[in-house]
Amino acid sequence: MKFNIALLAGDGIGPEVINEAVKLSDAIAKKFNHEITWTPALTGACAIDAVGVPYPDETHEICMAADAVLFGAIGHPKYDNDPSAPVRPEQGLLLMRKKLGLFANVRPTFTFPSLIDNSPLKRERIEGTDLVFLRELTGGIYFGEKGRRDGGETAFDNCVYTRAEVQRLAKKGFELAMTRSKKLCCVDKANVLETSRLWRETVQAMEKDYPEVTVSYEFVDAVAMRLVQWPNSYDVLITENLFGDILTDEASVISGSMGLMPSASVGEHTSLYEPIHGSYPQATGLNIANPLATVLSAAMMFEDAFGLKDEAEAIRAVVNKSLEQGIVTEDLAPKGTKAYKTSEVGDWLVANL
Amino acid sequence: MKFNIALLAGDGIGPEVINEAVKLSDAIAKKFNHEITWTPALTGACAIDAVGVPYPDETHEICMAADAVLFGAIGHPKYDNDPSAPVRPEQGLLLMRKKLGLFANVRPTFTFPSLIDNSPLKRERIEGTDLVFLRELTGGIYFGEKGRRDGGETAFDNCVYTRAEVQRLAKKGFELAMTRSKKLCCVDKANVLETSRLWRETVQAMEKDYPEVTVSYEFVDAVAMRLVQWPNSYDVLITENLFGDILTDEASVISGSMGLMPSASVGEHTSLYEPIHGSYPQATGLNIANPLATVLSAAMMFEDAFGLKDEAEAIRAVVNKSLEQGIVTEDLAPKGTKAYKTSEVGDWLVANL
Ligand SMILES: CC(C)[C@H](C(=O)O)[C@@H](O)C(=O)O
Ligand SMILES: CC(C)[C@H](C(=O)O)[C@@H](O)C(=O)O
Numbered sequence: 001m002k003f004n005i006a007l008l009a010g011d012g013i014g015p016e017v018i019n020e021a022v023k024l025s026d027a028i029a030k031k032f033n034h035e036i037t038w039t040p041a042l043t044g045a046c047a048i049d050a051v052g053v054p055y056p057d058e059t060h061e062i063c064m065a066a067d068a069v070l071f072g073a074i075g076h077p078k079y080d081n082d083p084s085a086p087v088r089p090e091q092g093l094l095l096m097r098k099k100l101g102l103f104a105n106v107r108p109t110f111t112f113p114s115l116i117d118n119s120p121l122k123r124e125r126i127e128g129t130d131l132v133f134l135r136e137l138t139g140g141i142y143f144g145e146k147g148r149r150d151g152g153e154t155a156f157d158n159c160v161y162t163r164a165e166v167q168r169l170a171k172k173g174f175e176l177a178m179t180r181s182k183k184l185c186c187v188d189k190a191n192v193l194e195t196s197r198l199w200r201e202t203v204q205a206m207e208k209d210y211p212e213v214t215v216s217y218e219f220v221d222a223v224a225m226r227l228v229q230w231p232n233s234y235d236v237l238i239t240e241n242l243f244g245d246i247l248t249d250e251a252s253v254i255s256g257s258m259g260l261m262p263s264a265s266v267g268e269h270t271s272l273y274e275p276i277h278g279s280y281p282q283a284t285g286l287n288i289a290n291p292l293a294t295v296l297s298a299a300m301m302f303e304d305a306f307g308l309k310d311e312a313e314a315i316r317a318v319v320n321k322s323l324e325q326g327i328v329t330e331d332l333a334p335k336g337t338k339a340y341k342t343s344e345v346g347d348w349l350v351a352n353l
Numbered sequence: 354m355k356f357n358i359a360l361l362a363g364d365g366i367g368p369e370v371i372n373e374a375v376k377l378s379d380a381i382a383k384k385f386n387h388e389i390t391w392t393p394a395l396t397g398a399c400a401i402d403a404v405g406v407p408y409p410d411e412t413h414e415i416c417m418a419a420d421a422v423l424f425g426a427i428g429h430p431k432y433d434n435d436p437s438a439p440v441r442p443e444q445g446l447l448l449m450r451k452k453l454g455l456f457a458n459v460r461p462t463f464t465f466p467s468l469i470d471n472s473p474l475k476r477e478r479i480e481g482t483d484l485v486f487l488r489e490l491t492g493g494i495y496f497g498e499k500g501r502r503d504g505g506e507t508a509f510d511n512c513v514y515t516r517a518e519v520q521r522l523a524k525k526g527f528e529l530a531m532t533r534s535k536k537l538c539c540v541d542k543a544n545v546l547e548t549s550r551l552w553r554e555t556v557q558a559m560e561k562d563y564p565e566v567t568v569s570y571e572f573v574d575a576v577a578m579r580l581v582q583w584p585n586s587y588d589v590l591i592t593e594n595l596f597g598d599i600l601t602d603e604a605s606v607i608s609g610s611m612g613l614m615p616s617a618s619v620g621e622h623t624s625l626y627e628p629i630h631g632s633y634p635q636a637t638g639l640n641i642a643n644p645l646a647t648v649l650s651a652a653m654m655f656e657d658a659f660g661l662k663d664e665a666e667a668i669r670a671v672v673n674k675s676l677e678q679g680i681v682t683e684d685l686a687p688k689g690t691k692a693y694k695t696s697e698v699g700d701w702l703v704a705n706l
Contacts, residue, residue, distance in 0.1 A: 083543035090544045125473045146547040155551035159510045190436035191443045194499040198508035221602040250577040
């Protein structure tokens with residue numbers, strides 16, 4: 001098969017981790033007889049520096065024309081202390097999600113047996129955890145009307161959801177649950193919010209179309225607790241944009257393997273794959289960042305965007321092997337053991353595929 | 354001194370845990386020569402059953418006339434599966450907060466040396482944790498305009514904050530920080546929300562009035578992570594209503610002592626003290642609920658509402674003694690050891706004061 005992949009390396013360590021994912025993807029393509037064309041494009045702080053906006057039209061066109069987008073990370077410290085700066089890297093992220101129609105963010109949290117002791121949680125709490133959040137990504141309070149009144153003394157943000165928005169996200173949730181343990185948890189705050197009541201009634205009405213799926217409804221505050229207490233009690237969770245932002249980040253640290261967690265954002269026009277970690281500015285250029293989350297995001301891309309399960313499994317298998325053999329960057333290397341460079345890990349993966 | 358305390362036992366185990374706090378408070382009053390008048394009033398499901406509304410006017414008048422309110426818990430399973438029922442216990446809670454002007458919810462999370470192994474976190478992560486959240490409690494998306502459009506197909510919730518609302522909450526945060534380690538963290542989502550930008554700029558403008566306080570600004574998703582990773586890196590945190598709902602619950606479970614965590618809600622007219630746990634319906638009437646969170650809430654009341662530090666310390670000291678000697682309810686009793694009844698724990702506290 002032939003693929004055209006948009007390559008958005010972004011800022012900070014983005015280019016370094018993307019580089020390793022490209023190397024391994026090319027090796028996979030060679031091994032399985034595919035042909036990948038990579039089309040690089042600018043986004044984030046580097047796009048602001050180059051052309052003044054964080055998500056240039058040209059980048060958008062490249063993404064729209066691609067079979068999938070592989071994304072690194074964006075953000076630069078020079079924007080960190082002033083969240084009201086007129087142009088910011090994150091705006092590019094939000095614009096990209098909206099314009100590409102990436103309405104569902106797929107965020108798995110799972111554990112690696114060899115890394116379980118890295119978790120802040122006790123072993124018996126975290127062992128066996130394997131959950132997936134589906135976070136709504138193009139609606140809610142992120143994209144509602146916002147502004148000031150009373151000469152700037154009053155600020156407002158509007159949270160809006162339509163039934164159709166909830167349905168298309170929930171549909172993905174039910175479908176995903178069908179491929180897993182058939183358990184779906186709808187996370188809301190229906191005891192307080194009208195949008196949450198719309199979420200809940202919409203999901204309730206869909207239950208009859210998926211009679212095999214057991215649906216539970218939990219308040220967001222209760223989920224924030226149970227994620228720390230019994231993360232392995234969850235399987236597929238669906239939720240709205242802001243709750244998803246908070247809970248997926250909380251979930252990402254419980255595994256102790258945040259540097260390894262991949263994600264996908266799927267939607268109307270294309271799909272995008274990215275590590276969940278940020279641009280880690282302090283490490284830029286040092287060749288020390290962990291490339292595995294990006295490599296595993298590429299695995300998700302092969303499986304979900306291209307339907308190539310064997311290719312995805314080959315990537316996951318070699319990643320597991322590298323972890324077992326301790327071919328890891330400094331964030332995962334136990335004290336007193338050798339830490340490998342970003343590019344060395346990538347080279348090892350290619351050589352051991 | 355003479356105090357008039359409104360007693361809102363509420364639903365489920367509320368009356369049982371309140372009962373022990375009253376016993377101990379009366380013993381404290383006797384020992385330190387105070388006189389307490391308790392005025393019981395209805396709220397929650399029991400108020401709906403009795404008079405059709407969850408926060409009756411009579412209850413409100415009793416609270417307004419009181420020097421403080423001691424609150425148990427509300428909620429009943431018959432309302433759990435239908436968050437859009439026309440009358441619900443939680444509405445009473447929200448109405449009470451609003452009508453009593455309880456704009457600041459004070460939620461400490463701390464550890465007890467003898468209970469540290471109950472935490473889902475590893476010992477080295479949780480040890481030394483001693484933080485306090487100040488959650489804004491009468492504004493934001495909880496109280497903004499909400500409703501439906503397009504024949505019910507679109508739902509909306511409006512989040513609104515005024516500068517004055519942020520200032521009065523932040524002022525309490527700065528003042529609290531001054532009495533502790535002088536570290537204040539403002540939790541927001543200023544990279545996305547206009548209300549968060551108002552929060553941030555308002556707190557930034559107040560920094561000059563508290564030159565000794567070191568203020569940090571963190572995004573809510575980052576805090577959701579760090580609370581699990583390094584909870585002992587936080588001291589005082591201030592945040593808006595919905596973020597506070599999620600994060601204070603997350604924080605409450607990391608200590609492993611949720612059944613012991615007290616809280617206060619302070620504001621314009623009076624202040625209210627309550628355990629953070631819920632009404633625990635399954636345990637109702639069994640005399641097994643842990644009364645210590647309510648007892649420690651009474652300690653907060655003595656200290657903060659009445660300015661009686663010795664009385665508060667006396668309560669905390671006897672609670673510590675009970676924990677050390679294993680005079681605890683079944684939630685805290687290690688397997689194979691004796692669990693005491695709710696009322697037995699209360700009796701022991703009174704006898705050992
Ligand atoms: C950078 C920010 C706007 C973004 C979000 O809140 O969606 C990030 O936290 C994420 O989760 O991808
Ligand atoms: C019951 C509910 C309305 C309430 C809230 O969200 O404020 C509760 O979760 C709390 O934190 O006191």
